[in-house]
Amino acid sequence: MPSIPNLFVSGYTEEGYGAGPGLVSFELLADGLVGERRTESSTVVNPSFVIAGGSYLLAAEEGPQGKVVAVDPVTLDVAGRVPTGGADSCHVALIEDQVWAANYSSGNASVVPLSALIAGEQVSPRILAHPGSGPLPERQGESHAHQVTATPWGTALVADLGADRVDEYALAAGGFALLGSAQLPPGAGPRHVALKGDFLLVAGELDGYLHVLQRTSRDADSDHFWRWLFKSPLAGSAQAVEDSEEFYPSHIELSEDGGKLYAAVRGPNTLVVLDVSGLDVSGLDSSTTPAPPRFLGAVSSGGNWPRHFALDTANGKIYVANQLSNNVAVFALDGHGLPGAEPVQSLEFGSPTCILIA
Numbered sequence: 001m002p003s004i005p006n007l008f009v010s011g012y013t014e015e016g017y018g019a020g021p022g023l024v025s026f027e028l029l030a031d032g033l034v035g036e037r038r039t040e041s042s043t044v045v046n047p048s049f050v051i052a053g054g055s056y057l058l059a060a061e062e063g064p065q066g067k068v069v070a071v072d073p074v075t076l077d078v079a080g081r082v083p084t085g086g087a088d089s090c091h092v093a094l095i096e097d098q099v100w101a102a103n104y105s106s107g108n109a110s111v112v113p114l115s116a117l118i119a120g121e122q123v124s125p126r127i128l129a130h131p132g133s134g135p136l137p138e139r140q141g142e143s144h145a146h147q148v149t150a151t152p153w154g155t156a157l158v159a160d161l162g163a164d165r166v167d168e169y170a171l172a173a174g175g176f177a178l179l180g181s182a183q184l185p186p187g188a189g190p191r192h193v194a195l196k197g198d199f200l201l202v203a204g205e206l207d208g209y210l211h212v213l214q215r216t217s218r219d220a221d222s223d224h225f226w227r228w229l230f231k232s233p234l235a236g237s238a239q240a241v242e243d244s245e246e247f248y249p250s251h252i253e254l255s256e257d258g259g260k261l262y263a264a265v266r267g268p269n270t271l272v273v274l275d276v277s278g279l280d281v282s283g284l285d286s287s288t289t290p291a292p293p294r295f296l297g298a299v300s301s302g303g304n305w306p307r308h309f310a311l312d313t314a315n316g317k318i319y320v321a322n323q324l325s326n327n328v329a330v331f332a333l334d335g336h337g338l339p340g341a342e343p344v345q346s347l348e349f350g351s352p353t354c355i356l357i358a
Contacts, residue, residue, distance in 0.1 A: 001021035008356040010047035018351025020075040041076035042125035053094040080120035093148040100148040107143030132163025155227030203249040208241040264306035302329025302343040321352035
């Protein structure tokens with residue numbers, strides 16, 4: 001990766017998805033503001049999600065035939081591209097030496113070796129499917145995989161919005177066996193997750209709540225299951241969620257110290273901050289129980305339809321991709337980690353989908 005930090009922003013490129021430039025790198029200044037546009041590439045098609053993967057950027061290309069691409073972070077040239085074997089690939093993750101994609105419309109996850117992707121080999125992806133459905137037929141008539149997340153204990157989690165589950169897959173020996181699932185309340189619609197120790201924090205896109213589950217031992221063989229504990233509204237109150245005509249949480253992320261959780265919510269177009277320090281119960285006596293997240297505040301996202309954000313609590317900034325208002329808003333965080341009421345900078349950008357600091 002370049003030695004001077006970049007801010008990478010991706011945007012939809014095709015009609016029906018958006019009118020963005022593809023993938024762009026910006027200079028990231030010492031004060032955390034966004035500087036000059038360095039490089040732009042439209043060769044990445046509908047990049048829905050972008051991550052750093054070794055010496056490359058990895059992007060999911062959303063479309064009827066989903067693909068993942070490896071991109072040179074300096075030139076933004078495509079080094080390799082392979083099909084995911086699914087439709088509308090919306091998230092990508094590098095776990096060990098394998099590139100995972102979550103395929104929304106086909107409802108499955110796929111896995112290809114990173115080496116094959118970089119080499120541009122036309123390999124057949126490994127398809128992982130666990131079909132299901134939920135009670136809301138318009139959005140949950142079938143499985144909709146939305147995110148893949150690695151765990152510290154050597155498994156992969158796949159959030160399934162359509163089936164109200166987060167499925168857990170083994171990584172050992174490349175077998176990718178389904179180990180079990182974290183079951184969410186009906187109609188939750190899990191989109192993105194964050195891990196805080198043994199706690200799984202899940203953004204319910206369809207019900208507007210943050211759900212908290214705990215990894216719980218089943219027996220002495222280290223087998224475990226996910227126990228649902230409680231849910232907290234991603235707003236000042238449950239009534240605020242109910243009163244909103246549209247209320248669709250998108251991305252969530254923990255602060256560097258793990259004490260706060262940030263969430264973007266489309267509809268009211270807000271950035272929400274919750275105190276999750278009450279989940280820090282490790283090392284305490286067995287009678288201590290975790291406390292639900294506590295609402296700390298919310299501000300406008302600085303645009304319309306905040307699809308994603310990048311958090312840099314070390315430098316006191318948060319960068320928000322407002323998809324439908326075609327802008328990236330930059331907020332300063334105060335000494336308590338809360339964003340200011342107004343952005344300190346706003347950049348025009350066509351249908352931004354994802355922001356990466358690397």
